[in-house]
Structures are given as structure tokens and as C-alpha cells.
Amino acid sequence: MTANAMDGDRERALSSGMNDHISKPLNVDDMFATLAKWITPRGTPASLNAGLPDGLPDRLEGIDMVAGLATCMGRRELYLRLLCKFRDTQIDFAEQFQTAQAAAVLEQACQNGEPAQVVHGLASEVERYLLPTLAALDALTGNAPASMGKSLQDGSELSEPLNRLKGLLAESDTAAMDALTELRNLSLDRALARHLALVAEQIELFDFDRALELLQDW
Numbered sequence: 001m002t003a004n005a006m007d008g009d010r011e012r013a014l015s016s017g018m019n020d021h022i023s024k025p026l027n028v029d030d031m032f033a034t035l036a037k038w039i040t041p042r043g044t045p046a047s048l049n050a051g052l053p054d055g056l057p058d059r060l061e062g063i064d065m066v067a068g069l070a071t072c073m074g075r076r077e078l079y080l081r082l083l084c085k086f087r088d089t090q091i092d093f094a095e096q097f098q099t100a101q102a103a104a105v106l107e108q109a110c111q112n113g114e115p116a117q118v119v120h121g122l123a124s125e126v127e128r129y130l131l132p133t134l135a136a137l138d139a140l141t142g143n144a145p146a147s148m149g150k151s152l153q154d155g156s157e158l159s160e161p162l163n164r165l166k167g168l169l170a171e172s173d174t175a176a177m178d179a180l181t182e183l184r185n186l187s188l189d190r191a192l193a194r195h196l197a198l199v200a201e202q203i204e205l206f207d208f209d210r211a212l213e214l215l216q217d218w
Contacts, residue, residue, distance in 0.1 A: 025209055026172060028071055056080045073174060073206070082204065099129035158186070162218060169203075169212040176211070177203050192218065 010021040020034050056076050059065065063083070072079040106122040161183045168176035180203060184196050195214065202211035 024172065026206055028073065028206060032070060056083075071206075075174060075177075078174075078177060078204070095129070099126070102126045102129055158183075158188075158192075161186070162215065166212060166215055169208045169215070172208045174206075176208065 009023070013021040019038050022031055022034055056079065060083075068079050068083075069076065072082070102122070102125045106119070106126050109119050109122050161179065165176060165179045165183060168179055177200075180196065180200055184193070184200070188196070195218065199211045199214050202208075202214065
């Protein structure tokens with residue numbers, strides 16, 4: 001696997017004795033297809049759970065476990081984290097949909113110049129959906145740990161984990177996810193914390209090059 005993707009690079013790699021050639025940015029489907037040409041499985045494939053007590057079951061209704069694990073390059077802990085993230089963001093889908101619908105109706109009423117009484121009634125409906133969220137956010141702010149919002153004063157404390165993360169990303173090493181998790185567990189400046197959240201999104205998509213680009217100015 002190489003970043004060399006220019007014309008002739010593949011031919012030079014093969015002529016030097018390589019079995020095949022995979023260029024960056026990494027396409028997971030192409031990578032597995034290439035590996036499948038050269039690797040012959042031995043024996044019967046193990047069960048997806050294979051005795052690993054990681055909380056990931058053999059089957060989930062409506063979920064293609066084999067395809068999901070393939071997109072995560074076989075990293076069960078990453079796939080489990082993505083499934084949990086999907087669950088947590090979609091568990092209140094119906095309520096989110098109703099809130100969005102109410103907001104859309106209110107917006108349309110304002111644009112159409114509906115009477116004030118109609119607009120106020122629709123605004124009250126939006127507020128009904130919004131209040132529980134505002135209450136939760138208010139509690140979150142009031143109970144936030146004292147360390148929240150404090151940044152590391154010594155930049156040297158960040159340089160080592162940041163450089164390690166950059167190095168792993170440059171090598172397209174999936175260990176970058178673990179390195180990023182360790183970094184995000186530190187007390188960080190709010191701007192950096194938000195930036196690392198964007199980096200995490202790219203790593204979960206296995207776009208290591210883009211993730212590395214996002215860290216160039218840090």
C-alpha cells in the first residue's frame with residue numbers, strides 16, 4: 001500500500017516483485033477485493049463473536065454484521081462504538097421528527113404572513129418540544145465538572161500525543177483512533193476539543209489523509 005498513485009507506479013511496484021498495488025486514499029472495498037485475490041482462508045471462518053466478550057453479538061436485526069465489520073477493517077471495538085453512537089442519536093427519532101416538523105410549520109407560517117394568533121400558537125407548539133432539551137442543557141451547564149473549559153497551560157503536554165497521532169495518521173494506522181481517544185481525554189482548550197471531534201469523524205471514515213490535514217495547524 002502506497003501513496004504513489006501516478007501513472008506507472010503500479011507497474012513499477014509489480015516489476016519490483018510486489019504481488020499487487022493499493023494506492024491512497026484508501027478504498028476499503030478495493031483493498032479487501034485485492035486481498036481476496038491473494039489470500040486463501042484456512043478452515044472454517046470463526047464466528048463473529050469468536051469468544052470475544054466485547055459486547056458485540058453474532059447477529060443484530062436489520063444489521064449486516066459482516067459488511068459493517070468490513071467497513072471498520074475488522075475492528076470490533078470501533079464497530080461497536082459506531083453502532084452505539086447510531087443508537088444514541090436515533091433513539092428519540094420520532095420526537096426529533098415532530099420537533100422539526102413543528103419548526104417547519106412555524107417557519108412557513110411566518111413566511112406566509114399568517115395572523116399573529118396563528119404564529120403564536122405554532123410558536124408555543126415548538127416551545128413545547130424545545131423545553132425538555134433546554135432543561136437538560138441547563139442541568140448540564142450547572143453540573144459541569146470544575147475542570148471543564150480549562151485548557152492545558154503547558155503546550156508541551158499536548159505536543160507528544162499530538163505528534164504521535166499525526167505519525168499514526170501519516171501511516172494510515174488504525175491505532176490512530178486509540179491515540180485520539182487518549183488525547184481527547186485530556187483537559188483541552190475548547191477550540192481544540194471541537195477540532196478533534198472533526199478529526200474523529202474522518203478517522204471513523206478511514207480518511208486518514210483528511211484527518212491529518214485537519215491537524216496541520218495544531
